[in-house]
Amino acid sequence: MKNHLLTLALAAVLTTELVTAQTNELADDWKPSSLNQPGQQYPQVNSQRYARFRIVAPHAQSVRVSLGGRERGGLALAKGEDGDWTGVTERALDEGFHYYHLTVDGGSFNDPGVLNFYGSTRWESGIEIPAHDQDFYALKDVPHGRVQLVLFPSKLTNSVIARTAYVYTPPDYDKDTTKRYPVLYLQHGWGENEYAWWNQGRANLIMDNLISEGKCQPCLVVMTYGLTNEGPGPGGRRPGAAGGTNTLSGATNAPAAGGGPGGRGGGNPFSGAAAVFEKVLVGELIPYIDANFRTKSDQPNRAMAGLSMGGMETKFITLKNLDKFSHIGLFSGGVINTNDVNNTPGFREKVKVVFASCGSKENPGSIKANHEALNSIGLKNTAYVSPDTAHEFQTWRRSLYQFAPLLFRD
């Protein structure tokens, strides 16, 4: 018992010293994260990209944050004299959006101070680290498009009545009701859902800003759920059952056991999953969109892109359907390689844009090497590496910002 107490006391001293040492070097310009719930002061972020947390749980034994100290099981918060648990990340976080959660006395909970974002097959807490280039996804005083919740009939999979898609329509879509638009199908990653691209990714604001500057052809962006191979679990897929938002999101099935492909899991037969999704996308969603929106429905006016697992789905589906897609974007989700080009009949004639990207903290070497390899066989293509980011949404926001201006230029 004495030893135990001594250990505790020593730990307390060490913790205090560490925190003090760290704090002395930290800029004292903390601001609430932009993703906090209304009126919530914590978490906060400073100009050095550190985050600090404050959690109220006066009788808890232990509170941890799954950020900025991962190798030790997350950042352990310390209980202050006021009973609140506080702590600062051990290092600067990358620019952009990060998922996280709390572990309170052994249970997983979200930070009650912040908004939730669907990732890892559940609604998680989110924090935003201001980025040097955040202007391109900021809300500005420019014309805004809309994000439209669509319930499209789906009979091919499970026994759902309808599936959910979100459709970005550009500014002025409803001003001239004779004009028709090309379409980009844009997929989320494993464990995410149809909210990811506009909620975490700010795809609608990225498009608004690009269009307002004349950098991008106005087009529709269609975002749907890509894990359609999974059966409806308890409280499972209920698209539109409550009409929307969180309900619709929770309306997403649990991942298949063992996780899916896409960097966060692995082991499932990917092609099987992608084949089911191909049926839904090509057989149900595309016809629905072309019938219910004013689209240009020919192959030159349809693009597909995706992040991580969504990139793999994009590659799988576009290469099998080059009569339907002319522009291909893979964000942290593999590459179109020379074999793909050589072994896919009609590739050179039919495909107008080939784009691959990743974060500089992922595998930029392979992206660049593939870019050179495609160049060497005379295939025009674009490779993009996002500076100082990893397998996270800042990489994908930037990827969309680079990719969208290339679309529908012919």
Place this chain on the structure above:
Amino acid sequence: MKNHLLTLALAAVLTTELVTAQTNELADDWKPSSLNQPGQQYPQVNSQRYARFRIVAPHAQSVRVSLGGRERGGLALAKGEDGDWTGVTERALDEGFHYYHLTVDGGSFNDPGVLNFYGSTRWESGIEIPAHDQDFYALKDVPHGRVQLVLFPSKLTNSVIARTAYVYTPPDYDKDTTKRYPVLYLQHGWGENEYAWWNQGRANLIMDNLISEGKCQPCLVVMTYGLTNEGPGPGGRRPGAAGGTNTLSGATNAPAAGGGPGGRGGGNPFSGAAAVFEKVLVGELIPYIDANFRTKSDQPNRAMAGLSMGGMETKFITLKNLDKFSHIGLFSGGVINTNDVNNTPGFREKVKVVFASCGSKENPGSIKANHEALNSIGLKNTAYVSPDTAHEFQTWRRSLYQFAPLLFRD
């Protein structure tokens, strides 16, 4: 210390007995709540409308659920041999939707098993008790309208660039692009936001179902944030900043100190708050909607309704703007009384529908008495009392279902 232990032991025995007695009478047909996150088995609901919970927090000292035992500070869960915390509500819950949260070791957290819904000025946990009449808000194989996220410019309040509205457009809105539609402006209650009516309320599915059965004139339903009098707090109102969903919702300010009117708070000068909202609604939102959607923009084709505080806003705004509104619905939010009719110039000529409702567990007497009083002065009006419900969303779903068929019949 001995006394303390004895008390604990006695409490344990009593708790066990209570739980046993209760369990013996409970139907063992538990099903996961339809609002659970994907793959989550708990909470569950049985056919007698009891709910049971299971929370993982192996090292916690205390876990409570703010449902079904309110008078004792919420339902105290008991720790099982497996380390999970479980419990069953002490009584049947009312049919429909309920907000709740957990208290874990003194801190407020959401149930990680379920989806979140914005109420009480924060994202809370939600549970759905199947209702005998749930068919009218179920997702069916009928044509579906869309729910469109709109960012409308707003300069009148605070210093935001744009505000958020969700606009329901009926099925076929995009089929015949020459047709124009009447509009219902539909407001949430205090502590809720622009998600409430379609997320918790299922307004879009209620309208889809009514329209498919020919019971209701196709119209637009516009839902926006009604607490516009509040300044942007930290991480405050950021409409469209991340483009949507949770972010946009969190995009709602903290309530003014002391809470607002509308049954959950009180004390603030209501007319001041409503006057600010009137400016936004009448001065900014209505012109935006009429300019950007195919509306019938004349007075006979514009309705307003709201629940709780939204009902009070509806009364305040419509009576001051009878040149703009012809149909008035107050759901658990007061009544249009004989004085209102007599003291508002032109009321009898301009107002086509007067509707008031509440749950049978609220104040049905006053609704009925006012109905008779209006009848006695020869003013046609409708009163509706929702059976066996209180100041909660099942009352308001049913109110919309009763109100919408009355609209735009002239």
